[in-house]
Amino acid sequence: MSANKMLKRNLQLIPRILGTNGLSSFVLIRRLSASITKTVEAHKFYPAYLHYVGKEPLVYRNVGQQLEKTVAEYGSTEAIVSCHEQKRYTFRSLIEEVDRVAAGLLKLGLKQGDHFGIWAPNNMHWYLTMLGAARAGLVSVAINSALQARELDYCLKKAKVKAVIMSETFKSQNFYEIMKSICPELPDSVDGRINSANLPHLKHVIIDTPNRLKGALSFDDLLGLSNRTEFEAITQLQRHIAPDSACNIQFTSGTTGHPKAAVISHYHFVNNGIHISNRNQFDSNTRICVQVPLFHAFGTVITIMAAMDKGSTLVLPAAGFSPADSLKAIVDEKCTVIHGTPTMYVDLIKKQRELKLPLKTAKMAVTGGAPCSPQLFLDIKNVLGLERVQTVFGMTETTAIIFQTRPGDSMDQILNTVGHLQDHVEAKVIDAEGKTLSFGESGELCVRGYLTMLGYYEDEEKTNETIGRDGWLRTG
Numbered sequence: 001m002s003a004n005k006m007l008k009r010n011l012q013l014i015p016r017i018l019g020t021n022g023l024s025s026f027v028l029i030r031r032l033s034a035s036i037t038k039t040v041e042a043h044k045f046y047p048a049y050l051h052y053v054g055k056e057p058l059v060y061r062n063v064g065q066q067l068e069k070t071v072a073e074y075g076s077t078e079a080i081v082s083c084h085e086q087k088r089y090t091f092r093s094l095i096e097e098v099d100r101v102a103a104g105l106l107k108l109g110l111k112q113g114d115h116f117g118i119w120a121p122n123n124m125h126w127y128l129t130m131l132g133a134a135r136a137g138l139v140s141v142a143i144n145s146a147l148q149a150r151e152l153d154y155c156l157k158k159a160k161v162k163a164v165i166m167s168e169t170f171k172s173q174n175f176y177e178i179m180k181s182i183c184p185e186l187p188d189s190v191d192g193r194i195n196s197a198n199l200p201h202l203k204h205v206i207i208d209t210p211n212r213l214k215g216a217l218s219f220d221d222l223l224g225l226s227n228r229t230e231f232e233a234i235t236q237l238q239r240h241i242a243p244d245s246a247c248n249i250q251f252t253s254g255t256t257g258h259p260k261a262a263v264i265s266h267y268h269f270v271n272n273g274i275h276i277s278n279r280n281q282f283d284s285n286t287r288i289c290v291q292v293p294l295f296h297a298f299g300t301v302i303t304i305m306a307a308m309d310k311g312s313t314l315v316l317p318a319a320g321f322s323p324a325d326s327l328k329a330i331v332d333e334k335c336t337v338i339h340g341t342p343t344m345y346v347d348l349i350k351k352q353r354e355l356k357l358p359l360k361t362a363k364m365a366v367t368g369g370a371p372c373s374p375q376l377f378l379d380i381k382n383v384l385g386l387e388r389v390q391t392v393f394g395m396t397e398t399t400a401i402i403f404q405t406r407p408g409d410s411m412d413q414i415l416n417t418v419g420h421l422q423d424h425v426e427a428k429v430i431d432a433e434g435k436t437l438s439f440g441e442s443g444e445l446c447v448r449g450y451l452t453m454l455g456y457y458e459d460e461e462k463t464n465e466t467i468g469r470d471g472w473l474r475t476g
Contacts, residue, residue: 063305249262
């Protein structure tokens with residue numbers, strides 16, 4: 001094998017990402033084998049730069065159009081099953097409910113480009129309203145379901161949220177009481193219209209509950225606002241929603257300062273979902289046990305958008321992570337894939353060792369969001385009886401995935417790397433002065449491609465610090 005061919009083959013294996021939370025990192029190129037060591041030494045003056053072109057072209061469509069495509073191809077396939085709510089939709093029945101949500105949101109007076117918050121655990125209305133907001137041309141704002149009053153107040157103000165949908169309660173939290181503490185005018189609102197001194201942008205609160213709560217609309221109220229003509233018109237609206245327009249705001253989980261609001265487009269969502277799905281080999285028989293929160297990029301893109309591309313089914317075992325419920329869902333719903341973070345898998349393995357359930361259909365686990373030790377990878381595979389384990393690495397500012405395992409990777413590659421560069425993405429490693437280093441040197445990872453965010457919402461200074469005029473995004 002020529003030195004150039006050896007380099008090309010081995011460079012796909014070299015990147016190893018270091019960091020504590022998987023969201024911002026430095027790259028250290030290390031030895032993976034004697035062969036790689038020799039290759040790097042022989043080419044140590046090559047710039048530390050990679051570009052993976054990919055096998056399939058990028059597509060130019062919005063989330064609503066992607067959903068329509070899925071309905072046309074996989075209409076009778078189950079789109080989502082919520083075990084704890086005993087609800088399920090096929091893709092064909094799903095789109096009608098999604099368009100009722102979209103039409104209802106527009107009937108409230110929301111306009112294309114307005115920001116709509118979703119503050120809830122993993123319930124069916126989270127999924128319906130994220131897609132409904134996209135079909136209405138609104139920007140969904142994913143809000144951590146564990147937030148308390150002060151943090152919620154910050155998020156609603158930072159993103160200028162005009163309406164929010166939420167659960168009534170979750171675990172020990174009373175969402176309605178928390179909302180009242182930062183919006184005391186809520187109980188006195190008339191016809192669901194809010195005029196708040198503290199939250200001047202907020203006009204509507206929608207709660208998924210059978211109870212009548214003062215000042216708030218119920219989710220059923222929202223579904224009943226529009227008539228058939230109005231929600232059927234949502235299909236025609238899709239041609240007027242630009243794929244490059246904002247679709248979602250994700251709050252970063254940085255360790256310093258307030259979270260920043262990363263703005264992600266329809267184009268980002270659709271394409272990252274497609275290439276994640278391709279790499280994970282999803283199809284219409286794939287049934288994913290969803291342990292990760294939907295408000296996180298792991299939930300919105302790696303899970304929802306990737307499943308949508310291939311007509312795969314999402315299974316929600318519980319509103320919040322519960323290892324016993326996850327194992328039961330895998331058995332009862334015949335899940336073939338499991339999504340979770342390393343800490344979730346630790347608990348899942350512990351519970352499986354206790355219950356010893358027959359996980360006959362489960363074939364693959366996908367892990368990300370934090371580093372996963374080689375031993376944990378082996379435990380996931382062996383204790384859960386899986387054929388393979390996939391790893392992903394990315395950050396909020398890159399929609400979701402930058403690096404990902406490929407089918408056919410060796411166990412050594414899976415255990416010791418974060419996989420290969422995602423399709424249509426460039427990566428390089430720079431020093432503190434911004435100079436591109438050579439292979440074998442450590443520095444900061446930079447990425448460029450279709451997946452880089454539009455920017456931080458109303459924070460030009462931080463955006464310019466993160467994304468240069470040349471399009472390179474610095475991961476920190």
